Amino acid sequence: MEFEEDSRATNYTTLTAGPDFRHELEIRRSRFITVLRRSPDEETARSLVADLRREFHDARHHCSAFVIGPDRMIQRSSDDGEPSGTAGIPMLEALIKRETAPGATDLSDVSAVVVRYFGGILLGAGGLVRAYSESVSTALNLAPLVHRRRLRLCAVEVPHADAGRLENELRGAGYVMAETAYEARHAILRVALRDQPEAIAEARARVASLTAGNAELRPERTEWIDVSS
Structure with missing residues (x-):
């Protein structure tokens, strides 16, 4: 058997196999419930959104982001009704810029959904960006990862x-x-x-x-x- 060098990724980091990981933050009375799921394909990633819409049917927003594939070629996000660019993109950036080791931004096969219950206090565009980014980053800090x-x-x-x-x-x-x-x-x-x-x-x-x-x-x-x- 011959072995040829190629340009494909040979390693990356993802969530450990197992149940979804959950973490909740309260920011100015709004609840931000982050759920992470190991997602090897888009179907699995999108099923997380559908599952949480059913579970948290009374929540105002179910914002999402996911990155898939060893080369991280599949990247998607959704603001789900929040002002454009204030939820999905900050969530996606929290995934793709996550350092799993010093200088290593190789997280993939991960989908994130942040369920928001509005607390009555407007956060403004900047506040929403920080809240959604912090929600995903904090969850990733605590979630079990594997190479x-x-x-x-x-x-x-x-x-x-x-x-x-x-x-x-x-x-x-x-x-x-x-x-x-x-x-x-x-x-x-x-x-x-x-x-x-x-x-x-x-x-x-x-x-x-x-x-x-x-x-x-x-x-x-x-x-x-x-x-x-």
Whole structure:
């Protein structure tokens, strides 16, 4: 198998898999309820707006923004009745300018909806911009995030009796393990590696050493995988 360098993104940051994250702020008597959802596609992002319209049906505004894709090519926002440019755009900027590490603005696959209950005090255009931006930024400060990397899955076939030992040794060596399949005659372990020839070669040598040359690591497809760092 040949490996070619390309310009596609190889990593980004997103919300951890799990339930929506919620956080509420009160600003001059108005309630701003921010809900974040991990959204790998536009359908998932738009479903968050629909879900919250049903749940908070009596709220005046359900403003939204989302950014999707490893390259963050899909970016949308909505003011939902607030003065133009005072809600959706500040929310979107809070997403795309979020630093997940010093100098790293790589947050993606995230949708944000801010539900507003008007408190009777007008905030003005500047006040609305600050309120919606702060609502999303504060929620992101508290929400659980995870790194995602495009990795090469490689498989190795071993006897059932050896699968647990080999998996533990590879994990101990710092490798990211994917799924293990137990078939009739053998187990198939999958390791997620950097999609580079030298990383594959190093892992092949490690597997050969751990199995006394009785097993070979075979590159398969690439896949996006959540990793801790």
